[in-house]
Amino acid sequence: MPTINDIAVKLGVSKSTVSKALNNAADVSETLKKRILETAVEIGYEKNRIRKDSSKKLCILVENMDYENPMGFGYEIVIGFKQLAVPAGWEVDTIHMTEELQKMVSYDMFMLEHKYQGAFIVGFSLIDPWMKDFKSSNKPAVLYDNYIPENPRTAYVGVNNDEGFDMAIAHLKSLGHKTIGYLGGSLESHVTISRYNAYLHSMEKHGFCIDKSLTGCSYFISECTQKYLPVLLKKHVTAILCSHDSLANAVITHCMQLKYNVPDDISIIGFDDAPFSAYTMPGLTTIRQDRNALGRCGYYALSSLLNKTSISSLLLRAEFIERGSTSKVKKIC
Amino acid sequence: MPTINDIAVKLGVSKSTVSKALNNAADVSETLKKRILETAVEIGYEKNRIRKDSSKKLCILVENMDYENPMGFGYEIVIGFKQLAVPAGWEVDTIHMTEELQKMVSYDMFMLEHKYQGAFIVGFSLIDPWMKDFKSSNKPAVLYDNYIPENPRTAYVGVNNDEGFDMAIAHLKSLGHKTIGYLGGSLESHVTISRYNAYLHSMEKHGFCIDKSLTGCSYFISECTQKYLPVLLKKHVTAILCSHDSLANAVITHCMQLKYNVPDDISIIGFDDAPFSAYTMPGLTTIRQDRNALGRCGYYALSSLLNKTSISSLLLRAEFIERGSTSKVKKIC
Incomplete structure (x- = not known):
C-alpha cells in the first residue's frame, strides 16, 4: 500500500511537506497542495487518510472497459476524475457495472441505496438497460x-470528433491523398454515428466528393476487414480512416496479408490513441483522446x-x- | 452600498451568520456558506470584504451588450460567472471592451499588463480585432x-441550438404546422450559422422538406421584416422561427401591420428568452438560454x-x- 514517502519521492519534496499538505496546513502553497493531492490519488494512497466528508459520495460506473490495468483504456479516465473529485472532498467509488445488475435495480434506486449524489457513466452501450432509466432519472449522471x-439531469462528455477528422483529412490532403475511405463500428452507438458523420462533413469541407461506397460499418471488426476492406481496395482508396484504433490495427494487419504495404501503398489512421497504438507496426497515426482530461471533464460536468x-x-x-502508418500518396506510373 | 444586513434580510438569516460565513467560520454549513457568498455577489456586496487572493485575477470582457442594467442581456451572465468565481477566491473585473482598445494592444499583452490569468469573452463578433489574436493566444479565453x-487555450460556451430548434419544431408539428419558415441574422457569425443549420437539420429530422426559399438571413432586422417576411407570407408559411427574440418581436409587429394576426394567422417563435420577451404582445414563445447558467458555464470552462x-x-x-405567439394552425376553408 502506497505511503506518504512514495508521494514525497515521486514529487521530490519532504515527507513532512506531504503530510502538511494532506492536512491542509496553511504554510504549503495551494499549487503544491494540489500536486500532492493529485499524486496521492494517482498512486492510490489510501483515500480515508485524505480529508473528506462522508456525506459527499460519487461513483464511476464502468462497463466493457478495463480500468484497473494501466494499459486499459479506462485507467486514466478514472484517475483523471478522481484527481479533481477527491481533493474537492468527494469519496469516489469505482464500480464494475454489468447488465445483470442493471436488470435487478433501477438507476435511481441504486444511487439512493448507496447514497451516491451523482455518477460518471463510462463504457455503456445503447442496449444497456439503464440507458432508458437515464431519460427520466433524477440523480445527476454524466455519460462518456x-x-x-x-x-x-444528464450530460454528455467526449472528444470533439469533428475536429479530429478535420485534422486527419487535412493531413491526408497535404500528403496528396484524394480517394479516402472510412471503416467504422456499426451505426448503432452514439460515438460511431458521430464519427461517421464527422468523416462525411469533413470530406465535404475539404472539397472531396462524398462517396458512401467508400465506407463500411459493422459491429464486427472481422466484417470490416474481410468484407469491406477488399471493396475499398478495389476502388483504389489510397487512405482509410478508422473509427477506432483497434479496428485500424486489424486493418493494417489485413492490408499486409493482402500484400498492400502500409504506408507505402495505403495510409491508415485510427482514432483514440489507445495505449497500444504507439507499438503497432508501423506505429499508428491517430487522433488522441486525452483520457486523463476526459476523466477531469467528467468531473467538471458532474459538478456543474x-x-x-x-x-x-x-x-x-x-x-x-x-506516426508511421501515413505517408505521401504513391505516384501512379 | 449593500451591507451584511441586506444579505441577511434577503436570505432570512441573522447578520452574525452572514458575517461568520463571509469569514469562513467552521460552524456554518457549506451549503449555507455557498448561498451567502452567491447572494453577496448577486447584490454587489463590496468584493474586497470577501476573502480573496490578490494573485488570482480573471476578467469578463463584454462588447455590444448591456450588463449593468438588470434588463440587459449580459447582466445575469456576469452574475452567474462571478457567483462561482468569487467564492473560489478569484478577483473578477468586468470590462466594457471596444474595437479601439483591441486595436491599441494585443490580447496577450492586455492580459499580461493587468495580470489576468484568464478571460471570459462575451458579445464579440467575427470582425473584432482580437478574434485573430485568439487563434494563437496563450492566456486561456472562454468565448460565449x-x-x-x-x-x-480557448473554449466555446453556448446553448445547444440543435436541441432548441428540435423542441420548437416538435411544438409546431404538434400544432399541425407544416410550412415553417426561418428568419435570422446574416450567416457571418458563429451563432447565426449554427441556428440556421439547426433549423435545416431539425426540419429534416421531423420529416419536413427542406426548402431554402422559406428562409431569409440579414444583418439588418429591417431587411428581414421588409424584404423576406413578405416573401414568406406569399409562400403561405403558417409559422416562422427567428434566430433571436429581438427579430421575432419585430416580425410580430410587421405581421400585425400587414394584417396578419399572431398567433391566429401565423405563429412566431424566437430564441434567447430575452428579458423583454414575456412582455411582447402577444407574449413570445421562445427557446430560453438560462443566462445565469451560461455565466456559470463560462467559469467552469475557464477553470478547466x-x-x-x-x-x-x-x-x-x-x-x-x-407563450402566446404560437397556436394551432388555422384550417384552410
Whole structure:
C-alpha cells in the first residue's frame, strides 16, 4: 500500500511537506497542495487518510472497459476524475457495472441505496438497460460518449470528433491523398454515428466528393476487414480512416496479408490513441483522446449538474498524432 | 452600498451568520456558506470584504451588450460567472471592451499588463480585432457563442441550438404546422450559422422538406421584416422561427401591420428568452438560454482551461418556453 514517502519521492519534496499538505496546513502553497493531492490519488494512497466528508459520495460506473490495468483504456479516465473529485472532498467509488445488475435495480434506486449524489457513466452501450432509466432519472449522471436528449439531469462528455477528422483529412490532403475511405463500428452507438458523420462533413469541407461506397460499418471488426476492406481496395482508396484504433490495427494487419504495404501503398489512421497504438507496426497515426482530461471533464460536468447548471455536452479538444502508418500518396506510373 | 444586513434580510438569516460565513467560520454549513457568498455577489456586496487572493485575477470582457442594467442581456451572465468565481477566491473585473482598445494592444499583452490569468469573452463578433489574436493566444479565453478551431487555450460556451430548434419544431408539428419558415441574422457569425443549420437539420429530422426559399438571413432586422417576411407570407408559411427574440418581436409587429394576426394567422417563435420577451404582445414563445447558467458555464470552462484541460465546447441545455405567439394552425376553408 502506497505511503506518504512514495508521494514525497515521486514529487521530490519532504515527507513532512506531504503530510502538511494532506492536512491542509496553511504554510504549503495551494499549487503544491494540489500536486500532492493529485499524486496521492494517482498512486492510490489510501483515500480515508485524505480529508473528506462522508456525506459527499460519487461513483464511476464502468462497463466493457478495463480500468484497473494501466494499459486499459479506462485507467486514466478514472484517475483523471478522481484527481479533481477527491481533493474537492468527494469519496469516489469505482464500480464494475454489468447488465445483470442493471436488470435487478433501477438507476435511481441504486444511487439512493448507496447514497451516491451523482455518477460518471463510462463504457455503456445503447442496449444497456439503464440507458432508458437515464431519460427520466433524477440523480445527476454524466455519460462518456453517450447523449441523452430528454433529461437535463444528464450530460454528455467526449472528444470533439469533428475536429479530429478535420485534422486527419487535412493531413491526408497535404500528403496528396484524394480517394479516402472510412471503416467504422456499426451505426448503432452514439460515438460511431458521430464519427461517421464527422468523416462525411469533413470530406465535404475539404472539397472531396462524398462517396458512401467508400465506407463500411459493422459491429464486427472481422466484417470490416474481410468484407469491406477488399471493396475499398478495389476502388483504389489510397487512405482509410478508422473509427477506432483497434479496428485500424486489424486493418493494417489485413492490408499486409493482402500484400498492400502500409504506408507505402495505403495510409491508415485510427482514432483514440489507445495505449497500444504507439507499438503497432508501423506505429499508428491517430487522433488522441486525452483520457486523463476526459476523466477531469467528467468531473467538471458532474459538478456543474450538481450545482444545477444543466450542461448538455462538454467536448474535449482532439489532438492529431502522426506516426508511421501515413505517408505521401504513391505516384501512379 | 449593500451591507451584511441586506444579505441577511434577503436570505432570512441573522447578520452574525452572514458575517461568520463571509469569514469562513467552521460552524456554518457549506451549503449555507455557498448561498451567502452567491447572494453577496448577486447584490454587489463590496468584493474586497470577501476573502480573496490578490494573485488570482480573471476578467469578463463584454462588447455590444448591456450588463449593468438588470434588463440587459449580459447582466445575469456576469452574475452567474462571478457567483462561482468569487467564492473560489478569484478577483473578477468586468470590462466594457471596444474595437479601439483591441486595436491599441494585443490580447496577450492586455492580459499580461493587468495580470489576468484568464478571460471570459462575451458579445464579440467575427470582425473584432482580437478574434485573430485568439487563434494563437496563450492566456486561456472562454468565448460565449464563438468558436476558435485552432487553439486549445480557448473554449466555446453556448446553448445547444440543435436541441432548441428540435423542441420548437416538435411544438409546431404538434400544432399541425407544416410550412415553417426561418428568419435570422446574416450567416457571418458563429451563432447565426449554427441556428440556421439547426433549423435545416431539425426540419429534416421531423420529416419536413427542406426548402431554402422559406428562409431569409440579414444583418439588418429591417431587411428581414421588409424584404423576406413578405416573401414568406406569399409562400403561405403558417409559422416562422427567428434566430433571436429581438427579430421575432419585430416580425410580430410587421405581421400585425400587414394584417396578419399572431398567433391566429401565423405563429412566431424566437430564441434567447430575452428579458423583454414575456412582455411582447402577444407574449413570445421562445427557446430560453438560462443566462445565469451560461455565466456559470463560462467559469467552469475557464477553470478547466486553467487546469490544463483543453475543453473545445461546453453547451448548455436549451429550454422551451411556450407563450402566446404560437397556436394551432388555422384550417384552410
